[in-house]
Amino acid sequence: MDDFIAARSQMALSLGFHIIFSCIGMVMPFFMAVSHYYWLKTRDITYKNITKAWSKGVAIFFATGAVSGTVLSFELGLLWPEFMKHAGPIFGMPFSLEGTAFFIEAIALGFFLYGWDRFNPWFHWFTGVIVGVSGLLSGILVVAANGWMNSPAGFDYVNGQYINIDPIKAMFNDAWFSQALHMSIAAFAATGFAVAGVHALMILKGKNILFHSKSFKIAAIFGTVAAVLQPLSGDISAKDVAQRQPAKLAAMEAHFKTEEKASLIIGGIPDEESQTVKYAIKIPGALSYLAHGDFNTEVTGLDKIPKENHPPVAITHYAFQIMVGMGMLMMLVSVLYFIGIWKKKKWLGTKWLLKLFVASTPLGFIAVEAGWTVTEVGRQPWIIYGVMRTADAVTPMPGIVYSFYLFTAVYLSLSVIVAFMLYRQIKMVGKLYDTPGHN
Amino acid sequence: MLYVVIIFLWTAILLYLLMGGADFGAGIVELFTSEKNLNRTRKTMYRAIGPIWEANHMWLIIAIVILFVGFPDIYTTMSVHLHIPLLIMLLGIIARGTAFTFRHYDAVVDDMQHIYNRIFVYSSFITPLFLGIIAASAVSGQINPNASTFEEAYIASWLNWFSVAVGFFTVSICGFLAAVYIIGETDNDLDKRRFMQKARFMNIAAFACGALVFIAAHFEGIPLVDWVFGDIVGITAIAAATISLVVFWRLLNQGKTRILRILAGFQVSMILLTTTYRHFPNIVILKNGDYLSLLEHRGHDKTIEALAWALLLGSLFILPALGYLIYSFQKKASETVMH
Ligand code: HDD
Ligand code: HEM
Ligand code: HEM
Numbered sequence: 001m002d003d004f005i006a007a008r009s010q011m012a013l014s015l016g017f018h019i020i021f022s023c024i025g026m027v028m029p030f031f032m033a034v035s036h037y038y039w040l041k042t043r044d045i046t047y048k049n050i051t052k053a054w055s056k057g058v059a060i061f062f063a064t065g066a067v068s069g070t071v072l073s074f075e076l077g078l079l080w081p082e083f084m085k086h087a088g089p090i091f092g093m094p095f096s097l098e099g100t101a102f103f104i105e106a107i108a109l110g111f112f113l114y115g116w117d118r119f120n121p122w123f124h125w126f127t128g129v130i131v132g133v134s135g136l137l138s139g140i141l142v143v144a145a146n147g148w149m150n151s152p153a154g155f156d157y158v159n160g161q162y163i164n165i166d167p168i169k170a171m172f173n174d175a176w177f178s179q180a181l182h183m184s185i186a187a188f189a190a191t192g193f194a195v196a197g198v199h200a201l202m203i204l205k206g207k208n209i210l211f212h213s214k215s216f217k218i219a220a221i222f223g224t225v226a227a228v229l230q231p232l233s234g235d236i237s238a239k240d241v242a243q244r245q246p247a248k249l250a251a252m253e254a255h256f257k258t259e260e261k262a263s264l265i266i267g268g269i270p271d272e273e274s275q276t277v278k279y280a281i282k283i284p285g286a287l288s289y290l291a292h293g294d295f296n297t298e299v300t301g302l303d304k305i306p307k308e309n310h311p312p313v314a315i316t317h318y319a320f321q322i323m324v325g326m327g328m329l330m331m332l333v334s335v336l337y338f339i340g341i342w343k344k345k346k347w348l349g350t351k352w353l354l355k356l357f358v359a360s361t362p363l364g365f366i367a368v369e370a371g372w373t374v375t376e377v378g379r380q381p382w383i384i385y386g387v388m389r390t391a392d393a394v395t396p397m398p399g400i401v402y403s404f405y406l407f408t409a410v411y412l413s414l415s416v417i418v419a420f421m422l423y424r425q426i427k428m429v430g431k432l433y434d435t436p437g438h439n
Numbered sequence: 440m441l442y443v444v445i446i447f448l449w450t451a452i453l454l455y456l457l458m459g460g461a462d463f464g465a466g467i468v469e470l471f472t473s474e475k476n477l478n479r480t481r482k483t484m485y486r487a488i489g490p491i492w493e494a495n496h497m498w499l500i501i502a503i504v505i506l507f508v509g510f511p512d513i514y515t516t517m518s519v520h521l522h523i524p525l526l527i528m529l530l531g532i533i534a535r536g537t538a539f540t541f542r543h544y545d546a547v548v549d550d551m552q553h554i555y556n557r558i559f560v561y562s563s564f565i566t567p568l569f570l571g572i573i574a575a576s577a578v579s580g581q582i583n584p585n586a587s588t589f590e591e592a593y594i595a596s597w598l599n600w601f602s603v604a605v606g607f608f609t610v611s612i613c614g615f616l617a618a619v620y621i622i623g624e625t626d627n628d629l630d631k632r633r634f635m636q637k638a639r640f641m642n643i644a645a646f647a648c649g650a651l652v653f654i655a656a657h658f659e660g661i662p663l664v665d666w667v668f669g670d671i672v673g674i675t676a677i678a679a680a681t682i683s684l685v686v687f688w689r690l691l692n693q694g695k696t697r698i699l700r701i702l703a704g705f706q707v708s709m710i711l712l713t714t715t716y717r718h719f720p721n722i723v724i725l726k727n728g729d730y731l732s733l734l735e736h737r738g739h740d741k742t743i744e745a746l747a748w749a750l751l752l753g754s755l756f757i758l759p760a761l762g763y764l765i766y767s768f769q770k771k772a773s774e775t776v777m778h
Contacts, residue, residue, distance in 0.1 A: 056544050059540060059543075059544050060540055060541070060544050062540075063536050063537060063539070063540035064536075064537055064540075066496070066536060067532055067533045067536040067537060068533070069500075070496065070499065070500060070529070070532055070536075071529050071532070071533060073500055073503050073504065073507075074503065074518070074525055074529055075529075076507070077507060077514050077515055077517075077518030077519075078518050078522055078525060078526065081515035081518050081519050082515070084507055084511055084514060084515055084518070085511045085512060085514075085515045086511070088507040088508050088511035088514065088515075088738070089508060089509070089511055089738030089739055089742040090742070092504070092507065092508025092509075092738075092742065092746065093508075093745055093746075093749065095504050095507075095508060096504055096505070096508055096745075096746050096749040096750065096753075097749050097753070098504075099497070099500060099501050099504050099749075099753060100749070100752070100753030100756060100757060102497060102500065103497045103501070103753070103756075103757045103761075104756055104757065104760065106497055107757070107760045107761055107764050108760075110764050110768075111764060111767075114768065118767070119767070165738075165739045165741050165742055166741060167741060167742050167745040167746075168745065395518070395519055395522065396519065397519060397522050397592075397593055398589060399589075403526060406526075406530075410530065410533060414533070414537060417537070417541065421541060421544065421545055424545060425544075
């Protein structure tokens with residue numbers, strides 16, 4: 001592995017790790033706010049227990065998210081100094097606002113976690129909501145920064161100089177909205193499904209049914225509503241990508257030849273040498289429709305793009321297929337769940353529906369990782385699309401391979417510990433929260 | 440507007456040193472606590488720093504964001520040449536933050552606690568050590584942009600007596616801040632006296648490390664004496680710190696916790712002021728005599744302006760909320776102590 005690949009892998013690893021924690025940090029506070037609300041309204045102790053149990057989980061995730069985020073803000077410079085030198089002042093606006101959002105989040109979390117029985121209950125509840133809102137806001141802001149890398153704006157690039165800088169314009173670049181929308185919904189879908197899956201498993205095991213049924217319901221509603229909305233926002237994203245990054249769209253779809261009535265390619269193995277896709281299902285005209293809203297429009301293929309600007313096609317294509325596949329599965333489960341709620345009440349308690357949710361536990365997070373792979377690998381070879389190449393941005397320091405190994409080891413062990421602690425939290429639910437009236 | 444940004448940068452560094460420092464110090468104090476008192480020490484410290492510890496570390500992030508948005512040349516030069524100490528510091532931050540949370544939130548209390556404690560304590564030591572090393576290396580002309588070998592470019596830039604001495608000095612300051620802070624958080628006389636003792640010990644350690652810094656500077660040929668005593672601001676600040684130290688020792692025996700905290704904070708602020716004032720506006724000095732200046736190597740005007748507004752706007756939200764957080768938990772803590 002050379003240093004350049006190592007730097008890219010280390011960045012991908014750190015971001016892929018951080019995104020899991022940030023999704024949970026953004027979304028769980030909303031789940032907690034709901035159960036906390038029920039507790040304050042109904043005085044049903046189960047809801048208080050749920051809120052408390054969840055908040056302990058969130059504290060673990062939050063700390064891990066915070067340290068991995070801190071690492072990221074240094075890593076941008078450690079790995080990509082040439083990029084940060086020029087990009088920092090341009091796309092820094094969302095980061096400086098994000099600092100505020102994080103700060104508020106951390107302060108509110110302090111109030112929330114340590115504020116039980118210390119403050120007015122509704123003030124306490126409100127601090128929990130603030131944790132969620134500011135978390136979501138910081139997520140949107142970082143994604144706006146990432147949007148700028150996909151769709152640079154707010155400066156002129158003349159003879160290698162970055163001039164006429166406008167940080168506000170840079171923040172509201174063309175990609176920010178579609179990406180932020182898609183990411184926010186993704187966080188709800190992924191976290192909702194993951195949490196619902198865990199509680200469904202506990203119900204199936206016959207443990208603390210009351211506690212887990214109520215938790216399941218809150219998480220499942222958030223997750224399923226988001227999962228139904230997600231393909232819609234994905235469609236907005238795809239149309240957007242078709243406009244601003246035709247190379248990425250072509251790689252996503254393994255669309256080698258520019259053509260009208262372009263067919264949508266599902267599955268298959270792209271071969272970059274021969275510019276063909278083997279074993280794929282093709283739906284004529286569908287790609288034109290998805291990309292431009294018309295079955296006849298021309299869709300730019302990789303043949304129109306200079307070879308040295310091609311992103312890796314296979315990875316991007318597979319990742320896209322995985323994301324969409326997961327999205328479809330989640331939507332299916334959601335629709336079944338809605339039918340259960342509205343039409344067939346007796347479905348809700350059945351084993352098969354719960355089992356379906358258990359099986360869906362990781363789907364959302366797999367889709368999130370795959371989606372980011374599409375976005376980031378699909379942007380290659382550019383770090384700032386059309387302006388700076390990733391290879392020109394990397395640090396001159398040799399030996400990044402070792403730092404990559406080190407980070408891999410650290411993140412692996414952290415994941416193991418977090419999983420282990422979560423397992424212990426869940427196992428203790430019975431002991432801590434079983435007897436009614438105990439808290 | 441540039442000065443607004445610079446003031447925020449300095450304040451963020453100071454607050455990180457004070458609050459994050461006290462936070463690291465909690466682990467350092469733990470490192471120097473005998474086995475039999477460990478549990479009580481841990482409990483007291485947890486009560487004191489638990490609610491605000493997350494916020495303490497935000498100052499570092501603010502400082503970094505200010506650097507990379509407003510002063511990208513400074514951020515990237517440090518990132519490249521101080522890659523290794525930054526990496527070690529990051530590992531320290533990861534280890535410490537997670538161990539602290541894990542040990543508190545692990546639902547089952549067993550042998551794992553022992554491991555979390557170990558990690559917490561050692562990383563509390565290593566992180567400020569490397570923070571000190573990084574800061575010292577940046578300001579003392581160790582970075583060599585024309586280096587031709589790996590050692591020269593990436594090792595010699597930070598591994599030298601002066602930087603290491605400043606690292607230990609930083610560690611001792613953190614321990615000192617924590618010990619002083621915790622005196623006021625104890626709920627009984629015995630603990631109070633124990634922490635007063637710790638504060639004395641840490642203060643002496645800081646003094647010794649400070650002396651080491653001057654000795655190391657002498658051998659490395661760094662004009663530290665001139666930097667510190669070379670102008671009126673430095674002399675005044677050092678004089679003020681020294682006077683406050685005398686007052687501090689007298690008050691320590693009487694256990695006047697609130698004033699002690701203020702004095703300790705004051706001393707550390709004076710140290711930071713002295714060391715940065717003389718350097719201003721150059722925060723990175725290179726081996727070849729060049730320097731990176733906050734005034735010259737800044738981002739574009741529009742960026743600086745936007746950054747300044749973001750910071751001002753942010754503090755409008757943050758400061759009252761943070762103040763209220765600290766106030767509420769102090770009040771509640773003192774109420775529980777009284778009961
Ligand atoms: C629960 C997670 C999830 C699900 C079910 C989907 N996505 Fe997605 N997708 C993401 C999670 C995600 C993501 C991880 O959040 C990304 C990465 C960057 C971004 O903005 O969102 C993403 C990126 C992303 C992009 C690239 C955007 C860009 O580069 O700017 C496109 C075109 C789509 N998605 C399209 C879809 C479609 C058509 C879906 C249909 C089912 C879909 N996504 C489901
Ligand atoms: C958290 C969700 C994210 C994930 C999972 C993710 C994933 C990745 C991946 C897989 C790569 C490697 C691409 C390759 O080398 O082929 C990468 C690169 C990179 N990403 Fe992201 N990314 C995320 C968000 C962001 C955000 C929000 C930013 C910045 C604001 C960002 C900045 C970068 C940079 C600077 C690189 C390195 C340069 C490059 O390879 O183009 N990423 N990311
Ligand atoms: C799409 C990508 C990202 C999203 C959605 C995201 C979102 C979040 C969220 C919600 C948090 C709060 C912590 C938690 O609740 O666990 C967080 C923490 C953090 N993130 Fe990210 N982040 C992303 C990428 C990045 C990148 C690229 C950086 C750095 C350049 C970064 C820097 C940070 C920092 C410094 C923290 C710690 C803040 C604290 O202590 O509260 N994040 N992130």
